[in-house]
Amino acid sequence: MSATVNESDVESFRAELLGYCYRYFGCYAEAADAVQETIVRAWQRADSFDHRASLRTWLYRIATNICLDMKKAPQRRALPADLSSPGRVPDDPRSLTTLPEATWIGPIRDDYLGDPADPSAVVELRESVRLAFVTALQVLPPLQRVVLILRDVLNWSAKECAGLLEVSVASVNSALARARRTLSARKPEPNRPGPDDQRLLADYVAAFEAYDIDRLVKLLAEDAAFSMPPYELWLQGRAEIERWWQGPGEICRNSRTIVTQANTQPAVAVYHDVGNGRWDPFAVHVLEIRDGLIAAITHFMGPRTFVEFELPTAISSADPRRPSEQKVNPTIWRTS
Numbered sequence: 247m248s249a250t251v252n253e254s255d256v257e258s259f260r261a262e263l264l265g266y267c268y269r270y271f272g273c274y275a276e277a278a279d280a281v282q283e284t285i286v287r288a289w290q291r292a293d294s295f296d297h298r299a300s301l302r303t304w305l306y307r308i309a310t311n312i313c314l315d316m317k318k319a320p321q322r323r324a325l326p327a328d329l330s331s332p333g334r335v336p337d338d339p340r341s342l343t344t345l346p347e348a349t350w351i352g353p354i355r356d357d358y359l360g361d362p363a364d365p366s367a368v369v370e371l372r373e374s375v376r377l378a379f380v381t382a383l384q385v386l387p388p389l390q391r392v393v394l395i396l397r398d399v400l401n402w403s404a405k406e407c408a409g410l411l412e413v414s415v416a417s418v419n420s421a422l423a424r425a426r427r428t429l430s431a432r433k434p435e436p437n438r439p440g441p442d443d444q445r446l447l448a449d450y451v452a453a454f455e456a457y458d459i460d461r462l463v464k465l466l467a468e469d470a471a472f473s474m475p476p477y478e479l480w481l482q483g484r485a486e487i488e489r490w491w492q493g494p495g496e497i498c499r500n501s502r503t504i505v506t507q508a509n510t511q512p513a514v515a516v517y518h519d520v521g522n523g524r525w526d527p528f529a530v531h532v533l534e535i536r537d538g539l540i541a542a543i544t545h546f547m548g549p550r551t552f553v554e555f556e557l558p559t560a561i562s563s564a565d566p567r568r569p570s571e572q573k574v575n576p577t578i579w580r581t582s
Contacts, residue, residue, distance in 0.1 A: 251292040255301060256285060261360030263309050265375065269395050270313045270388075272323040272351040272380050274358075274554050280316060284309040299409065306396075307410050314388050322384040323351045325377065325544065326473040326480035333479045335486060339494040342477045350475040351381050353508040353532055353546055355555045372510040374399040377532060377544060378434035380509070385432065390425035397422050435536075443535050447505065447512045450533065450540065454514070457499045459491045467539040474529070474545040487543075501525070502561045508532045515557050523563035527552040 263284060267277035287308050288295075295304055336342060359375065373379060374395075383391055392411070396402040397418070402410075407418045446465060453461035463484055472487045473480035481487050491498075497518065502525040504515040513532045517525035530551045534542040552559070 251288065251295050251301065253289075256288050256305065259302060259305050260285070261358065263305060264354075265359045266306070266395060266400070267309060267313055268354050268359075269374060269380055269383055269399065270391055271316075272384050274352055274354045276316065277354070280309060280312045283312050287312070303406070303410060310392055310410060313392065323381070324349065324384060325351050325381050326475060326478055327471060328381060330478060330480070332471075332482035332486070335481065335489040335493055336479070342479055344476040345478060347476060347550075351377060351384070352554075353377070353513070353530065353544075353551060356507040356510055359510075375509050376434065376511060377509050377534070382429055382432040382434065386425050386428055390421045390428070393418055393421040394425040394429070398426075440535075440538055442538055443512065446535060446538065446540065447514075447533065451503050451505060451514055454498070454516070455501060455503055457496075457501070459488060462491060463488045465540050467536060467541045470540055471542040472545075473543075474547055476547065498528075501528070504557060504561075506530070506555060506557070508555070511535075515552065515555065517561045525561040527557065527559065530555065530557075 260281060263281045264277055267280040268274060271277050271280070284305060288305060291308075295301070299307075354375065383394070386394060389411075393407055396407050396410070397404065404415045404418045404422075408415045411418065449461070450465055453465065466484045466487060468484055469482060470484060470487060471480060471482050472490065481490060498516065500519040502517045502519075504517075506513045506515055508530065509532060511532050511534055513530055515530050516528050518528040520526050527549050529545040529547045532544045532546065533540050534544075549559075
């Protein structure tokens with residue numbers, strides 16, 4: 247880059263730009279593409295950076311224009327609960343219907359987001375990348391979505407937003423008011439991690455690997471939700487989820503797991519037994535915990551999430567240590 251823009255300074259913003267773009271798109275791959283394009287354009291336009299705005303503001307302006315341009319086609323990502331009422335366990339799971347990948351919100355691995363410089367921002371970060379909140383953001387028109395993320399998540403001032411978007415402060419305030427009204431009926435209840443959440447995660451892993459349905463059901467909230475994008479079906483309530491585990495879920499017997507984190511929530515990568523001492527990627531379970539119980543399990547099916555999370559392509563019985571025995575690294579979804 248030019249003498250006016252240092253490459254390492256630009257790279258230092260990659261994680262927070264990724265978080266910004268991910269909230270906008272609800273998809274790691276699109277967010278990563280947008281950030282990479284932002285870095286490329288910053289490189290190409292380095293000579294035009296005149297320091298009238300900060301480097302951070304300049305990069306956010308580039309990233310915002312890329313996001314708005316990429317989102318011109320009408321599309322919003324969702325989770326199954328946003329598209330239909332809860333269903334029933336089918337007699338034949340082959341009857342389940344799927345929708346294209348572009349329909350669905352995708353998860354993001356926690357450590358891609360970096361650590362906030364301000365410790366007081368930890369709680370806000372936790373809430374603003376939860377699956378439920380990112381899904382809610384997708385109902386907003388693009389400009390309103392940008393304004394709400396900048397103002398309510400990243401704490402930019404109305405004047406800063408107006409300068410970045412090249413609009414009036416009044417326009418920013420109007421867009422923010424409309425966005426807040428839209429989200430008021432959809433914004434999820436704040437998640438309050440408890441001291442026993444790690445124990446609950448460990449119990450879930452142990453019960454799932456043993457495929458002990460009685461133990462699994464006891465970990466669920468009474469109204470727990472259960473979904474599996476790209477399948478349209480979602481289930482609600484202990485009884486219906488238990489029926490799934492006793493029926494189609496039987497294919498999960500003898501699974502192996504790796505504990506990870508997604509969207510500042512505990513997550514479990516599940517590998518299915520394919521014989522000959524090998525387990526292949528099947529789904530990443532993202533858990534929402536409420537009041538010491540599992541309130542939702544969102545299963546992200548297929549190998550793509552495993553690749554994005556840099557998880558092993560397979561588990562072998564020859565591995566020296568069971569992956570599920572790995573300790574969980576401290577992350578912002580846990581209490582401090």
